[in-house]
Amino acid sequence: MALKSLKIKENIYWVGAIDWEERDFHNFEIVRGATYNAYLIIDDKITLVDTVKHKFFHEMVERIREIIDPSQIDYIVSNHVETDHSGSLADIKRIAKDAVVVCTSRGKSGLCKHFDCKDWEFKVVKTGDELKIGKRTLTFIETPMLHWPDNMVTYVKGDKLLLSNDAFGQHIASVERYDEELGVEEAIKWAKIYYANILMPFGELVKKKLKEIEGVQIGMIAPSHGVIWKNPGRIIEAYKKWADFEAEDKLVVVYDTMYNSTARIARAIAEGASKGVKVRLFHVRRDAWSEIMTEILDAKAIAIGAPTMHNTVFPPVAGFLAYMRSLKPKNKIGVAFGSYGWGGGAVKEINRIFEELKFDVMEPLQIKYRPTEDELRKAFELGVEIAEKIKS
Structure with missing residues (x-):
């Protein structure tokens, strides 16, 4: 396989998938395809944050296998129910049988409508809840209606890493995994297209959540779609402008x-x-x-x-x-x-x-x-x- 897992922080890896052929997302024409980003955190408790669209399950598993045996996964964090994020959740659960699924209350309801989850163990979280997985602590922030009611983001405290779910994402298939590699202005352009066609109706909520994370130290933003932001200040400022409809x-x-x-x-x-x-x-x-x-x-x-x-x-x-x-x-x-x-x-x-x-x-x-x-x-x-x- 040409594209392997990618270390984005010490013991944190991108293990997602690139969809070069997709051209439609909710009737939103995506002319350059999409990515489905999943992140693997190696600590005392091995944690997978989100999965990928179902047809890319085997790619994700192979990328995980490069690092660890996927049966060793202890937690699967589901930031969002939508199946471009959760589509491989049931399959990874069949391998990591004892993994606990971490999600919001609405996330649990949604996942159990999509999958047979009667034998799954859940940890339901809300804003401010923390999960210690070893040296690292994960903090959860609910982001309802950005852009589904179940949404949340996951913050990896010591690494100053925000796993931001749909926020700050872009629909673009590329071998480049970082904004600097794609070009920061190019990444902003694709993020603007994504915001305008998915998040525009939720400007007031965006502003509220941006206010909420103002005190959080963010050194990197890793969204569920598109490239990872090594320059988080640029995309945060862009979101403030777009949410205010600065024209x-x-x-x-x-x-x-x-x-x-x-x-x-x-x-x-x-x-x-x-x-x-x-x-x-x-x-x-x-x-x-x-x-x-x-x-x-x-x-x-x-x-x-x-x-x-x-x-x-x-x-x-x-x-x-x-x-x-x-x-x-x-x-x-x-x-x-x-x-x-x-x-x-x-x-x-x-x-x-x-x-x-x-x-x-x-x-x-x-x-x-x-x-x-x-x-x-x-x-x-x-x-x-x-x-x-x-x-x-």
């Missing part, structure tokens, strides 16, 4: 079109705004929604356009609106636009979503049939107006 002078224009009318309006708005602010233009059937949401995360304004079909939004845009609505972006200017034939409806529905999200909603632009030069000039002027509002 730049940027407009994101999102649209779909049937006969190119809405596309022409979109381009005119984008061109008008580009004279004053940064602009990103996306087509909902040609561009990844994950990329669109990543740009929306730190944009001050969003313009969404659609033709009207059956008195409502053109279905591809309706799908995107549902996706965006579930991620709950905040503190945005919202502008609806579109074209229609014998009856409107799309703009009204887009505005309804904007109002539900408590956006600062501007006057929409509706154009019947194909836009004339005068109407395209109005779209251009709307873009200029959006840029001025962004800068004000």
Whole structure:
């Protein structure tokens, strides 16, 4: 096997798996695959923190075997029930028959719905609980709804190591295991995509948990997905910005079109705004929604356009609106636009979503049939107006 276990601290090893082929995670398009990180701690009590997606069980076990006999594992810490983390738990339990499973109360309930756990021994923990495994002590911090109710993180005290579960993760398959190897800016880019499409709705909880760990000395963050942060300060600062929806002078224009009318309006708005602010233009059937949401995360304004079909939004845009609505972006200017034939409806529905999200909603632009030069000039002027509002 080309990729072996990796020592990340003295007697602490990465024993996870790299999924080069995965392209979809909860309808979040992951264009560079994924990693499932599991960590093995060698001490008086041998501890495995999380497992891997089930199809990679044998890879994980082989990496563990490089270090110890997996039957010697004393504790299996389950930070999160979701099966990209716990998928191999039942299999490793068949080998490490006496291993105690450490998780939150909700974690235990979830695991016992996924697996036949009637013969398992559990240690249920909550925030502040500690587990001495020899020279090391593990401390647990519950992180409910980041991004499931059962979530927690594990802190290895003496090593200043935070095993952070889904927080600070990225979906990227790479042979590089550290942010420095991948490139810190590159790692931040993938972390931003991950945050925007998984953790964006939970900004207030993120802020609360960041506050909670302020006094904790963190020298390294090892998440369940992606690279390990040797520069934890950089990603913590990025999370603070993203959780606060700190925005730049940027407009994101999102649209779909049937006969190119809405596309022409979109381009005119984008061109008008580009004279004053940064602009990103996306087509909902040609561009990844994950990329669109990543740009929306730190944009001050969003313009969404659609033709009207059956008195409502053109279905591809309706799908995107549902996706965006579930991620709950905040503190945005919202502008609806579109074209229609014998009856409107799309703009009204887009505005309804904007109002539900408590956006600062501007006057929409509706154009019947194909836009004339005068109407395209109005779209251009709307873009200029959006840029001025962004800068004000």
